[in-house]
Amino acid sequence: MKIFLKYASIILIFFSCKKEKEAYLSSDQLVEVLGPKEKGVFDSINVPLNIKEEVKSISSLNYFDTGVIGKGNPDIESVSPFSEFEKLKIKADIKELYRLTFNKNLAVSLYSSIAVAEKIPNLAPVFYSRLLNVKQKIYSENGCLVGDLNPSEIFYNEYLRKVDENQERTDLILQKLDSISIYSKNTTTYVLNQALRHRIYPESFQDRLEELAFAEENPYTLLYLSRNFRERYKNRLEKSIVVYLKKVVNEQYSDYSKNKLTVELMKFKNPDNKDLIERLSKNNSILRVDEEDKQLKKSNGITN
Known part of the structure; x- marks a missing residue:
């Protein structure tokens, strides 16, 4: 589904349209x-x-x-x-x-x-x-x-x-x-x-995509390479995904790239990643509900 103005690069201030009348503040209550x-x-x-x-x-x-x-x-x-x-x-x-x-x-x-x-x-x-x-x-x-x-x-x-x-x-x-x-x-x-x-890019883009994924640790490029060139970059991908997820594991938000990279990490079925996957899965309703994700967790020795 196409995303309209759903920007991951900034924190958007979201007002509930249904509750706007209750949300009005007097001038002395305004913070920003x-x-x-x-x-x-x-x-x-x-x-x-x-x-x-x-x-x-x-x-x-x-x-x-x-x-x-x-x-x-x-x-x-x-x-x-x-x-x-x-x-x-x-x-x-x-x-x-x-x-x-x-x-x-x-x-x-x-x-x-x-x-x-x-x-x-x-x-x-x-x-x-x-x-x-x-x-x-x-x-x-x-x-x-x-x-x-x-x-x-x-x-x-x-x-x-x-x-x-x-x-x-x-x-x-x-x-x-x-x-x-x-x-x-x-x-x-x-x-x-x-x-x-939008598409899989030709070979001429690979150097730049490698730079974005492995040097700049861009999560969406890691996800792109994991989905389309997994065997080619298998070892580098696993290491880079682990490094990235360790940095964000304690951040209290549910991010698309964070959840999807957790799933990609589970596909490696490496027992060394079990502790990190457990921490990422804890209190994550999205990873708990999806049946495919639940099966992947089991294959990684995670039962909860």
């Missing part, structure tokens, strides 16, 4: 202010008069939203960056939108990059590469999911969600975005996970 952390830059250079008000409004709001609104919030803004950009797109031609991709306000340039890429998909890799070099994060809202995100991650996800799941492996633009993601030093964990699940 959600939203943009700084005033937005209004860059009016190369902005035509017919769209200047919308650019100014988006710059003032200074965040990114998808137009998906969390339920039950009576104080939701009637004006949002998404609604303002929708008005801007009606007025602006493609050349004006392209110029806005260079705007110094990150929200304006991000919305514009997404809009131009929709009309001219071949430009998507260009915009994505450019955004990967942006160190600044942007506050983002997608329904009840809110948080500061890398603009490259938002751009990638906006393109991905428009690709039919059955076409993810063969979509030529997505192939280019995924290749860029694998080789870039600035790719987020979420995007790298998406890129690795």
